[in-house]
Amino acid sequence: MSSDPRERGGRGEAELLVALAVQLAWGADEALEETPRNRFGAPAELAASPVPPLSAVARDSALSFTALSPQAPRLAAPPIAGPVAQAERAAASADTLEALRELFAAFDGCALRETATNFVFADGVPGAPVMLVGEGPGAEEDREGLPFVGPSGRLLDRMLASIGLSRREGTVYITNVLPWRPPGNRSPTDTEIALCLPFLKRHIALAKPKLLVLAGGVPARALFGAREGITRLRGRWRMLEILPLVEPVPTLATLHPAYLLRNPGAKREAWTDLLLLRRRLDEVSPQVRQN
Ligand code: URA
Numbered sequence: 001m002s003s004d005p006r007e008r009g010g011r012g013e014a015e016l017l018v019a020l021a022v023q024l025a026w027g028a029d030e031a032l033e034e035t036p037r038n039r040f041g042a043p044a045e046l047a048a049s050p051v052p053p054l055s056a057v058a059r060d061s062a063l064s065f066t067a068l069s070p071q072a073p074r075l076a077a078p079p080i081a082g083p084v085a086q087a088e089r090a091a092a093s094a095d096t097l098e099a100l101r102e103l104f105a106a107f108d109g110c111a112l113r114e115t116a117t118n119f120v121f122a123d124g125v126p127g128a129p130v131m132l133v134g135e136g137p138g139a140e141e142d143r144e145g146l147p148f149v150g151p152s153g154r155l156l157d158r159m160l161a162s163i164g165l166s167r168r169e170g171t172v173y174i175t176n177v178l179p180w181r182p183p184g185n186r187s188p189t190d191t192e193i194a195l196c197l198p199f200l201k202r203h204i205a206l207a208k209p210k211l212l213v214l215a216g217g218v219p220a221r222a223l224f225g226a227r228e229g230i231t232r233l234r235g236r237w238r239m240l241e242i243l244p245l246v247e248p249v250p251t252l253a254t255l256h257p258a259y260l261l262r263n264p265g266a267k268r269e270a271w272t273d274l275l276l277l278r279r280r281l282d283e284v285s286p287q288v289r290q291n
Helices: 006-026 044-048 054-060 083-092 097-107 139-142 151-161 188-205 217-224 259-262 263-283
Strands: 122-123 132-136 172-178 211-215 237-240 249-254
Touching: 006 188, 044 132, 044 211, 044 263, 054 139, 054 263, 083 259, 132 188, 132 217, 172 188, 188 217, 211 217, 211 263, 217 237, 259 263
Parallel strands: 132 172, 132 211, 211 249
Antiparallel strands: 122 172, 237 249
8 A cells, every 4th residue: 555645645536526426416516514504593502402303393383184193192292492483483473475475584594595596485376276385496496586487397387277277377376395495406304394384384374275285295294294205195185274274274295296207107196186186176266267
């Protein structure tokens, strides 16, 4: 083995460059740490109030996934502290969608805010009978500041149009679990989802949709606290309680358009879900006609 430090350094550098190339090929486009860091707060304070796991937050929040666990006893609520409590307080203080947008955009407890280009809140007409919740912005959404404007958004628009719905015509209102793009389009962590969940619940409560559609596993995981994959969760209506709404919201989980772009064979299942949506909409809002 050579003892020449330059040679050792050269080999080390080559290995690092190969490792970097692999990460780039996997889609990494930012140099970040594993866990989000609150760059505005005191580190000691943050360490003293860890974010609870998503399952605990969903279980003890205002949501219940009645179809999955109709008789499930309510467990004692764990203390929710730190940034999640901050998010809950901010979200609860919003009386209008505009106030919610401002409070969410100003919320600095989620590190995704530091790497995203734009805050992506919603598109379509608030008050539309159908509200669709996706996962989080991709590259194009991050650039434009609007949800579902990239390739999966174009497919989503075509899917909705096939049952006579459109965000432009006020029949669908669209948002995401996360308003900030995760770097390199990686999956969001449970912590990131837990931090954004209070805003999503308040968003639904203020938009008051007649029907809710969850596109993909992330919103289903966030709102139902469910661990099953989307292929098992999709295709059935479930009632989702969102306080302070008096009535639970009929909610349908379905496949994400990005998944359909990668797996065109799954469009059959997606079509079945779209028909379920159209049928239920005809029942609850017969005036929303299909052309
Ligand atoms: N995928 C999503 O889930 N949401 C978007 O806004 C774009 C892509």
